[in-house]
Amino acid sequence: MNQSIQIREATAKDIYAMHKVRLAVRENTLSRPDRITEQDYLDAQDKLGKTWLIEIEQQVVAFATGYRDGSIWALFVDPDHEGQGYARALHQHMISWLWSLGHQRLTLTTEPNTRAEGFYLAQGWQAKGLTSEGEMRFELQPAPVSN
Template identity: 40%
Template sequence: MAALCYRVARVDDIPAMMSIRNNVRENALVHAVIGHEDYVQAMTVDGRAWVCERDGEVVGFACGRKTQGDVWALFVREAHEGRGIGSALMERVEGWMVEVGVDRIWLVTAAETRAERLYRHRGWIEAGVRAKTGEVEFVFPAPAGP
């Protein structure tokens, strides 16, 4: 198996990122349309994104937005799930958001999904369930003080 490469995402990665996002089994977009400019905004103006490549192909990505304090996206191609890619991408997003001083890091995900299990496994804390959507909101545990 080829080695995985993690790096900061570039604007020219957006088509691959959109393809991954638009072809997931869980957490599929139902009512929202996220376009190219939304990705540009999220990863260059509001925050930063990372990709995971295997043999030059983007197989996963994650994006955190400093301005909103949220993890905007975490998605892995189905054929590459279960290999630790999502966790490795989350580690980069979490570390960066803590480093740039985000006080409260949060995200939402559909209930009873692999994503929900990943966040719980990584120590994220459930902050509630959104009444309108049924999505679970999580917050990242604050780093321990000195």
């Protein structure tokens, strides 16, 4: 794992690079790349929530978006940069922000039987069944505080 992972908040100038990462993934691929628009990214990182990213040598290699409603919209790592701890670092950063908003439960959906599903289970998320669209729904509860 890279010892000096730097996370920063995304801006409108990062949309093209984030979409490039989104299209590069090998699982949870978009059947229609035009399904997610520039406006979707803008709304996600401004009106609906926040987006963070990791850059290596000024290249976006991973990004994550959490919505203010307590849901996760995106967590993607460029395949050439997997296994460096970027997903885990972004996940922790994002859920820390979501918990700070006072949520008692976080939610997300992803394709079933993927590495993403295994990742979320390893991070403490609980599978709650399939949505009507066939995606696996997950929930995360805050860790109990020990006395």
